[in-house]
Amino acid sequence: MTEPWGGVQAGMLLVATPALQDPNFADTVVLLLDVDDNGALGVVLNRPSGVPVAEVLAGWADAVAEPDVLFHGGPVSTEGALAVALLRSDDDVPVGFREVSGLLGIVDLDTPTELVDGSLSGLRIFAGYAGWGVDQLEGEIREGSWYVVPGEAADIFRDDPTGLIRDVLRRQPGELAWHSTRPADPDLN
Template sequence: MVAWALSAVLFAAQADADGTFGPSSVKRGVLLVASPTLGDPNFRESVVLIVEHGEEGTLGVILNRPTEVLLSEVLPDIAALKGTRYQLFAGGPVQPAQLLMLFRLKEPQAYARSVFDGVYVGGTPEILERVIRQPKPTETFKAFAGSAGWAPGQLAYEMHQGAWAVLAPDAAGIFDRKPSTLWRDCLDRLQAPRAIGY
């Protein structure tokens, strides 16, 4: 409970800070970490990767909501997925029928937009098949059904309320850490010196 209380103080401090630690630190590639006090069931104990941020609003995917659905069930026409156990993640409540792919790639690819260093959103079925058929330690992917979205000004308001904190991007956290511990891992990072902001 002490750690959660400290986290709540950090969230409040971040929301109140001017510039570096506040809403102005939100940009493509950062992680939003839900406050321990955030009660919205869509976002409780969530970690969101921001994939777009601008005048028209903010778009992200929840990283720590695995489903029981296999990607091979959703994309039966992709032969490379047959017999695999890749899970589909629930990316958020916006357009839950829309599939969004996140890749960690060594080099930029066509139709894949950079989110931050080595991490891309989008891509093509051909990229997916290559990553599955020719696995490399530096390349992997995750698939999300739906996304998280905020209208202009909405996320800034929520941050001023202390609902979210911002962490620098972390490819290992996105692709390698267990979804079940990711949120608590991020809370630990928030308590580390100079972890806040980006």
């Protein structure tokens, strides 16, 4: 994994700002899974669907964190699925696991579940993903569409992702934390 631009790297979060114009990402928090010289790939953490994992990937239903539904990972390849997982320990890395950052990684959903059973402390499955060319994401960050902040495992596997933006911003240093209390429409303030 390289760090091609501005310190943005896998494992970090992109938090949508009010300046973001793309409706696909309004009010979202995106976990970056891959950042390299070709661009970036991530998944939206706070858009659960109403589709139970058991309906689509029955073998993985018992392995996912609550809520046990698919999450809308982004507008790219929405017919495909991507699994983000957290290892219990770096001493027990199962077949089919690819590290993203520390104990956080991606699990190949073609891996038999019995090969990962007991190795993971969290798993979430996303339908689709978000992707950017290197110049595209750099431009969106420069224009103020995204706050780039450190991520934590708890951000990915929380039971209720509705307050994720507020909680992520609240823990940031300085003025960025103030944005956690920003009204949805400042004109109504």
